[in-house]
Amino acid sequence: MDDSDSLKATHEKALRLVRILELLKLKPWTAQQLATALGVKKRAVLYYLEDLKELEPYLGFRLLHDPLRHTYALNAGVLLSDIDKVVAHTALRMLYHHSPGHNQQYLEAMLKLARGLPEPARTVAQRSAEAMAARGPGLEGSNLEKITSAWFRRQLVQFHYQLPGRREPTKFELETYFIEVSRANMAVYVIGRERSYKNELRTFKLARMQFVTLVGPTEAYEIPASFDPREYLSDAWGIVGSGGNPVRVKLRFLPQAAQRIREGGYPNLKELGQRDDGSLVVEVTVGTDEDGFPIELLSWVQSWGPRVEVLEPANLRDTWLAEARQLLQQYEPQSWMAPKTYWAHTHKDRARWQTMQEHVSEVARLAAEKAAPFGESEKAGLSGRLHDLGKYGDLFQLRLEGKERGLDHWSAGAHLALFEYRLVDVALAVQGHHIGLQSGARESLKGMRLESLSQKHPLELRLTETDINLLKKRLQADGLELPPSSQAQISVSTSAATMLDTRMLFSALVDADFLDTERHMQGEVRPSPPPLQPERALERLEAHLNRLAADENLPEGIRCLRQQVSGACAQAADQPERLFTLTAPTGLGKTLAMLRFALKRAVQDQRARRIVVVLPYLSILDQTAQIYQELFADFGPHYILEDHSLAYRPLRKELSDEQDLAELERRLLAENWDAPIILTTNVQLLESLHANRPGACRKLHNLAGSVLLFDEVQTLPTHLAVPTLKTLSRLASEKYGTTVVFATATQPAFDALHDKVKEGEPQGWQPVEMIPELEALFRNTRRVQVEWWLKDPTPFAHLVTLLEVDPQALMVLNLKRQAHALFRQAAERGLEGLYHLSTALCPAHRLKVLEEVKDRLREGQPCRLISTQVVEAGVELDFPMGYRALAPLEAIAQTAGRINRHGLRREGRLVVFVPEDEGYPDKAYQQAARLTRALQAEGELTLEPAVFRRYYQSLYTLQNVSDPEIETLIQTQNYAELARRYRLIETAAVNVVVPYNDEALALMQEARDRGIAADWIHRARPYTVPFFLPKGGPPSFLETIFLRYGRSEVPDWYLCPDQALYDRLLGFTPEEGSGAGLVV
Template identity: 35%
Template sequence: MYYAHRTEEKNKQQWQRLQEHLEGVAARSEQFANVFGAGEWGRAVGLFHDLGKYSDKFQRRLNGSPVQVDHATAGAQALIEYWGSKVGMIPAYIIAGHHSGLPDGGTEAGSDSCLVRRLSKSIEDYQNAYQEITPPGRPQRMPLAPGLHPGMQLSLFTRMLYSCLVDADSLDTERYCNKEQSELRSMPIDIDAMLERYNDHMGKFSVPKSDIERYRNELLHECLQAVEGPQGMYTLNMPTGSGKTLASLGFALHHAKRYGLSRIIYVIPYTSIIEQNAAIFRSILGSEAVLEHHSNIQREINTDEENDPVRTLNQKMQLAEENWDAPVIVTTNVQFFESLFSNKRSKSRKLHHIANSVVIFDEAQMMNGHFFKPSLYAMEELARNYRVTALFCTGTQPEIAQLFPESVQIREVVHDVPLRYQQFQRTRIHQLEQQSITGLTSLLQEHRQVLCIVNTRKTARELYQQLRSDVMDDESHIFHLSARMYAKHRMEVLASIRERLDAGLRCCVISTQLIEAGVDIDLPVVYRELAGLDSIAQAAGRCNRNGQLPMGEVYVFELEQGLPPGWFRLTGSVTQSILEQYQERGLSMEAVKAYFTELYFYQTSTTIDRTDKENILGRLNEHAREMKFPFKEVNQLFKLIDTDMETVIVPRDEDARKDLDELKTALYLRQSLRKLQPYTVQLYREEFLAYVKAGEVEEIRQGVFVLTNVSNWYKDDLGLIPFSDEHHKLENLII
């Protein structure tokens, strides 16, 4: 009798039989892969993934032997034997890496962990497997329409099958450990019910009360007309303040119903605003329909079974990472794309649920940067072969078509984009001379209601504190917003700001750019530190948002210290050039188009294509003919945020303290961690370590850190203060 997993009981009647596990994983993996036409591939990797557990040595390991056993290489070698060295390489990557992560292809002279070395490795005999299972037949074809980029196409196919396997493996293991918990996992997907709730909500705005509301309704109607179009890639070029969020949700729901799609995935640039968008969707669709998933609290789980054969229930349940089995997912660019290019089991597990879905990129211009091209090519391949419709929403749409061959069709949802820009033109833009912090505070004090957006947390703190010291009377009208404040706190401050604005009271808001996307706030005057023109357009979207004034005023300034080096200095210099050329029309369609044209010139005019700075596409294609892919290398290189950040929970109110007490003793962490997400702040790793060393941050569970002395370090107006003056000066995160 051969076993896959054991309990702490010596009575083997409770142990999971290996044949049962393999058949169960094969069935689930086949079901998942059927969505993109690869069911026989999914079944094969599921059936052979634990083939090495048929060795006598592994069975002795389950019985208590301390000797470690490699059980993941056997299935890889077996499928190479049955399917051949070309076709068999894809399942070989998947099976060899189903615990440790997809390996690099490598060479015979390469690392011991590379696939080529694993395939020639001497392993324990596993031939007893064929007493219980039958080897799968070789697939007759690869279910992929020819694509733009062989390396991207074949590596993504491997990743998607890998996702099917590791999710199926985790779910089958969870079913064995705790059947009741397993049955509660899946969230029902009812598109009709969500559509009904959406229509009820939108019915409140069916009778417009102003021209702006009428234009928003017309744009919504155009979005709903577009849902009948074929699956593929779409752009939704709607000006700021025109209702993109709700219009795109309407498109997604109707399009999902039209094509029988499984879920809607919203990808948002900033963790700092994800909670607000998720709250909007919950209020419309119901809390049970929306899964909010980002990287504030996320742990890498060690799933190396060879090192821990006695799998307790708690350890087994740690395998139940998020797999995006929900109707609506709200996540971030970082979570979405770093998972898409990851080789890790925990991050890859959710990928197969991207297939057969609508993926909406809110503020898509924020994708632009060093990984823009590989990100777009991945989305094109998902649209081509995985039944994905991608909708890129923005008020300042980068010309994404120019990164593709002419054969790639990208449809625009809005019928007359220039007309809509003209209808929503509510601001004038002005360039100011270079400013000091002191000079800027003097300008801001001249306005009754004003918003000032700066590039760094450091500048936001300094400007806010200078204003507070300059104002001699009541300071209650001055507000500060940054990601040093946890999300729930920011929401409370925003509520206070809206109350003052609605009452016509004096109000001055100092914020980092977190206020620019997804925050519905309306001020007559906005100041914006020099940045990319797309960011300035976002800032302008907070000015005269509802068209109550003939024209709002937007002032662009540069501070004496200049811009941070790299991407931000590049985009700022291009913006300066465009504003000098277009003056008050600096946010016109022509100006935005000129901005992206010039930006792409700087990105691609040298020998290095800065839209693919790490040559991700080149690396994937280099040895694609030999089916050798650098999965591990690409995972290490594809980092949308260069600086490592660490997450700290701030238990500042009674709800947070109660949830924290539950977390300390919880058997299952997921629910407690999710409840604590609105109380998290992210710090640079250097500052985080300083807090830890001083005993001000405590690790209460593995990888979960809490601020211990909240009253000393967390302030009502500034949030979590820097650990030292040195950390204040070094803080240059643009968020």
């Protein structure tokens, strides 16, 4: 082919391409239709269409292919004129300049538009666009891509969003209605209906959205036909609408600005008139934020400087003036300038913002005061001065104005404490006052350097300032003193004592910080608790004990023994030691005897400030609280402070009555245990002593100078014995002046662990027993004869026969499945007064059963109770006859304590047997039960102290007395991991609300309608049972529920609406194989 033929073919191809474009502009065509129109084969048309596809970027069109109809068409909407292209290109550049970081989507759109410009404009525009790619990465581009997809598909989108004043981002779910650019700051915003909380129209800044994901596949939502962006933004200055409540702002512009205002074309601005001096008064109707403040208008007003005066409203005028004064201070000559004000906390009233000088001074003072009882005022005061050092950074000051986020203000003070003052405990306390105590290992301490944190922060935060000297100067300019630097070596310890010392210092700091912040935000709402008044309280108690000693309703022998125990406790208070045991049989008044010891101790020991009663079971705690409240009813409100789950009651927002106010005050005092007598649980106290979070540790400093009374101490898990005793022995040292009492009828041989406790610690565990002649006391109070039927298993049928013979008898088994099986067989015999008790019954149901059982026992009616060991959890019953499945010796003794409890009969009888369905809750329980059986085989086994000592010493050789992982965490001083590992109750059980009564059903419906929150959980607990989920997940009979705020699914709370699964006698009876049989 010669050149003329080639030119002719190219010309014909070009004409055909132009012809195809003209045809496609008119309507969609198939390839065959185009081939017929052009008089060519279909294959040639397909080649032409591929050529057109490649020309898209240069010709400014888009070739669309519909695979269902096999048609091709042009997207005429993108065929722009030259002026269209320049306008779009300019708008894109403006968006790009105002977006944070590099935005790939804006850049690609600019390059596409540039290709459609004629030369040389095309080259200049391309160069300019490509130069923008050098900017750092930003989120806005990827967010825009996802939001656009969600908008066009009408698909829900989820994201996290940092709201002003919140520490953590909030999760939202949104229906996208519109994408808009703010007139005020040129940033891109998304408008739509948020479905997570209030189900209302909201506006979100695109660049502030994080972790944006599309939710689906779901049915497409509908954008309401009534939605009109113009109406929604009608009173917005930039992007913030008022929601129907706009505010009218009156401004006066000086003459030199008046003409520019008239030329501006500002939205919602109306001229009210010109004054004689030439100034112009205008009114702007504008939307506000949630506090009713025209936040978007503020920066525009400030941009006019002294050429504008705010006339109304007062909050805008006051804020503008306050910020103007700050600006003036910043730029006045240094020689006569007032020091710059640095702020610690905001307030809804801008005039009441708290300065750093006020906050730091008060926290330092309070922390020193809190740490004085254990001699660490100096360190605590330093911690208070350093804890918010980073707030002197300019970035933090911007954060308070909502202009910054994601900042670390605590590491600066920690750096100074560690590397300038060489104080590890102060550094850890300052570092942890927001994020919790972390690790005191050398490698972890190295990570406190600001240089390291500025390069890579473990929480992906930014430091408020990297110049530590600048922060020091600003703090000192506020009149706050710092000690001279230290040249000492940084000392790292590996003991549990050191960890407690650090937690106590940490406690003083965080309590001081909480208290001052609370006072600033809420005012003086915290009540002042009454003093302990130990002399008066002891006099009241001893008068009560004298009345009990004269009560002829109790046998004289029991009264004499109670006086003996109480007197021994009173004498023990005179001894100088700080570790005690109180070993006394059940029913001899240990509760009041311990209190007598504590009050007499407080009379004699000037350091004693409060009494803390620590109990393992809520049932015992409730009984003790009633006794104490009645005894000290006139000692003032909150003399007795309960801190446990059952103590909480819901609060109404309006605090409408005295009960609401009392509950609010109780909650405030419970935060730091600021009361004379505290009643709490083992879990609350011991887990707090090993915690790392500010809220949990806040109360610890108030344990210094306290008397801790632990009752039923045999419930402490064996694997936590040594680390727990290490911590308590440190607390009972001269440094803290705390006295610790371990009380029980079955005293563990913890003193046998003395060497293990003392290993690496300043002291071990060598308590003094309060009762001088233990063996004689137990011989004189033997009220139960124990029989051991351990040779062969006892069939359930035989046990039912025994229950037929004994009209009043207690039968205790180890598992619910055993108790259920025996109960069903007994029920088939038609036994009168037959009851069941286990955790299959919700607490409200258990309470009702126990009330009926006590009534029948008191009235002498037939009463046969088949129970799991839940009856041993502080339940006060008195049966003449008992049967106990083989168990750990201390559990057998607990059952014996429910037989002939008050000595009203000559002797009670307890039979220990091996059930036909032998089973145990866990391996440790099984080991202890088999040890009991082995000791019985060696000779007659009694429930006396010497036998228990031998039993526990043997048990400690079989079971681990110290969790190896916890020991490692102590060695490495890892506070955060130790807090997660130290758990008194290890269970994977979830909470199931059962259909016990109408109130339980109403709570279920409330959970469905509104989701659940803390107040709902407190109200639901009486109707809740524990349940182990099968490996495959929740069974079909359980209904999931959601959080009230956030609507996320709750992983450990479920509803069981099926009333057929809750038996009126046996409680929650789910399908077989659910794992429920393992819960007692």
